[in-house]
Amino acid sequence: MSAARPLSEPDLIHRHLEHLRVQRRLAERTLAMYAEAFARLQRACEAQRIGLTQVQAHHVRGWVGQLHGQGLGPRSIAIALSAWRGLYRWLAQEHLVATNPAEGIRAPKAPKPLPKALTVDQAVALAEAQPKPEVMVARAATAAAARRMETEGPWLSARDHAMVELMYGSGLRSAELLGLDVHPGPGAHGWIDLQAGEAHVLGKGSKRRIVPMGAAARRALQAWLQVRASLVAPQDSALFLSRLGRRITAAQWRKRLQQLALDAGLTQHVHPHMLRHSFASHLLQSSGDLRAVQELLGHAHIGTTQVYTRLDHQHLARVYDAAHPRAKRK
Structure with missing residues (x-):
């Protein structure tokens, strides 16, 4: 009997999204934002020529800096980091990674809006x-x-x-x-x-x-x-x-x-x-x-x-x- 074929990276992300939809019951809008975050993660991995399970904390820090430099807002970056942390937490439960490279990494602080004053x-x-x-x-x-x-x-x-x-x-x-x-x-x-x-x-x-x-x-x-x-x-x-x-x-x-x-x-x-x-x-x-x-x-x-x-x-x-x-x- 042959061993089961390892899941590809797109398959892993698809399985995780299904887990979020069925087990965590996330809203459709949240799932769509997470899917976009995973797409960003895949593109970043391809640019670095590394696999999803090879990502380290310094990679994530660099990608956060790149997203910020490209004009992505602090809130959008925070959503992406939340999605990545959840993905790697799930991968750790599946015994596919030993550590969570996105743990402890924060998005840039959003500028506080100025209070509105009368003249x-x-x-x-x-x-x-x-x-x-x-x-x-x-x-x-x-x-x-x-x-x-x-x-x-x-x-x-x-x-x-x-x-x-x-x-x-x-x-x-x-x-x-x-x-x-x-x-x-x-x-x-x-x-x-x-x-x-x-x-x-x-x-x-x-x-x-x-x-x-x-x-x-x-x-x-x-x-x-x-x-x-x-x-x-x-x-x-x-x-x-x-x-x-x-x-x-x-x-x-x-x-x-x-x-x-x-x-x-x-x-x-x-x-x-x-x-x-x-x-x-x-x-x-x-x-x-x-x-x-x-x-x-x-x-x-x-x-x-x-x-x-x-x-x-x-x-x-x-x-x-x-x-x-x-x-x-x-």
Whole structure:
């Protein structure tokens, strides 16, 4: 009886793909991406004139570098490496290789996208936007909603104005803003001190910090507190309230801010964290003091704050391109 014929490399890859499809039940899209990764592996082996089972770690490192040099993105390279690691793990189980040459090799890091920030003019327009009550009433879907908005308009506008001014003026996270109470207390996550011009907030990792409030935020908060006093009982602690008199939620604030951006004439999508990004970017552009911005934002590591130097560089590049006579390109 003759020995079984060894499987060819395409047969091995086909068997592995079947294993992934039947045993691992991978999705069709994932299988297609893995098949493409195995095709890349086969082409690389052919170029090196080595067999699939002869691949060593230095080969894989070199191929990763080549893929990166050819413009393949970090995510695509990571998918290829994941496929190769799985293949060689399976080959080891089949006693066809002794080690996994792709183990421990990582794809190049994907560049972190820059946080989106408003321009100074856009941020000021948003902070100063005061929706007219008659416009809000006109947007109401029913007569009852219109009647409610006729009375809600002034207090809602005062609340929104204070929230935008405080978030942009002090660089608070959305959770820090929404967690603020009117006064300090045993269970308070944060509170405001208008006399001192400070906000005491509870940040990430349950770390407390004190941030200054600008004059505009203090004026907006004073106006809101006067309105708020007529809406709730003195013992209610939440600084910012919803229409129902409860602490406003993150989803409610996100939706409300989107509407405020439309009222201010902004065309892009605006979300709460964009106000924090704008605070950091504009402060860094004016001061250049990265350490101060780190402290105000409550970042544990300076590296987290350094992303705003890239935003600042983009601002400088735009100024240069617009103003310098030798920067204009045909």
